[in-house]
Amino acid sequence: MRHKQIIKMLIFIAISMIIGAIVFVLLRPYLHKTIPFNNFNKLTQITEEPSQKIIPFPGWNEREKQRALAVVIDNTESARPQSGLELAEVVIEVPVEGGQTRLLAIISGEDQELLGPIRSARSYFVDLASEYEAILVHAGGSMDALETIKKQKIDNLDEIYGGSIVAAAFWRVMERQKPHNLYTSSDSLRRAAINKKYDLTTPPTQRQTLGLDEEIDGGEIVSDIAIFYPNRVSLVRYQYNKEKLVFERYMAEQPHMTAKGEQLKAANIVIQFVSFQYLDGDGRLRLIMHGGGKALIFHEGQAFVGRWQKTPGQFTKYTDEKGKSLSLAEGPTWIQVVPNGTRIEY
Structure with missing residues (x-):
């Protein structure tokens, strides 16, 4: 009797071990693996995504450039939103009469299908256009500005006093009232400049810019x-x-x-x-x-x-x-x- 009980117990143990082995084999792929502590840093370095430097205006300095247009743009409430400012290399905002401001957009890169609204020049716009070796684009101007343009022989495209060929490069839109509705395009302006025999090949002077890997501090x-x-x-x-x-x-x-x-x-x-x-x-x-x-x-x-x-x-x-x-x-x-x-x- 005792001998039979021992045999049954051994058979039970053997069956249990077989079943356990089968279960282990079946579940092995799903069991957590142990990560050696001394390899943890190495593993982290492999799986971490490298951080990338944000470049807000990629390729900005590599854009193809030609001679700049210095475009006088209205900045009154009635003139907003304007067209063409988003791709200007430099925008200079200056005060004018009435405590308001006017903009001079320096544009030498991509063609702009719409620029404006165009307004009149002041003497300091003439000086700024010369600084960037640009063709001044405007609609008339103050007496001293017009006198300076004539005296210094400034290359300019004036919708009012520039003649019919230049005037044809501008148009007015019906959605806005005068004087906030005069527009042009860079292609129209450059064709007018060719008719005026202006040089279009000299790109504007560029200020020194930081390299991609340069860091600044102290500010x-x-x-x-x-x-x-x-x-x-x-x-x-x-x-x-x-x-x-x-x-x-x-x-x-x-x-x-x-x-x-x-x-x-x-x-x-x-x-x-x-x-x-x-x-x-x-x-x-x-x-x-x-x-x-x-x-x-x-x-x-x-x-x-x-x-x-x-x-x-x-x-x-x-x-x-x-x-x-x-x-x-x-x-x-x-x-x-x-x-x-x-x-x-x-």
Whole structure:
């Protein structure tokens, strides 16, 4: 009797071991594997995704360029949203009468199907166009501006006084009222320039830009810049987007949009303080754009206090307070020309 019980027990144990072995084989692929502690760092390095540097405006400096057009663009409320600012290499915003501002867009790259609204020139626009060796595009201008254009033989395309060939490069749209409805295109302007026998091959002078691997530091961290031009509708604000590494532009506390429905963005903001004089009771200004003065330079979320320097016929230089030239980030630059004493917050 005892012998039979022992046999049964051995058979039970043998069957259990066989069943256990079968179960182990079947479940083995699903069992957790042990990770050796001394290989953990090595394993992490293999599986981690390498971080990639964000390039906000890829290929910006490599775009094919020809001689620049310096286009005077309206910036009143009735003129917004404008067309063509989004692909300008440089946009210079300057005060005009009434406490408002006007824009000069330096465009030498891609063809623009629509540019405008086009407005009249001031003498400082003539000087700025010459600085970039550009063809000035405008619709008339102040007396001193027109006199300077004639005296200095400035290459220009004037919708009002440029003759029928030049006037044919402009048109008015029905959706807006005068004087905020005059438009053109870069192709139309360049064809008019060819008829005027202007040189179209000389690209504009370029400021030094940071290399892709260059790091900048030493500036004050900024997230918001406010520029208080006299008229409330001309209040300019930039907010720094840390994810996209760009400054996003606002006008009168609203996103400054393009006609294509995109918010304007910049890689660099330069605030240039200048001396000024009132010319008449209408508030026309003479801005002193030669000599030098204080400048604030913003890029990659940092602010640098510096200086600007310019001699007649030369390119405006921006330096730190010790006179060392400051490089800019690759991408569009907005230069804010403001009279001395203008309120700036950042």
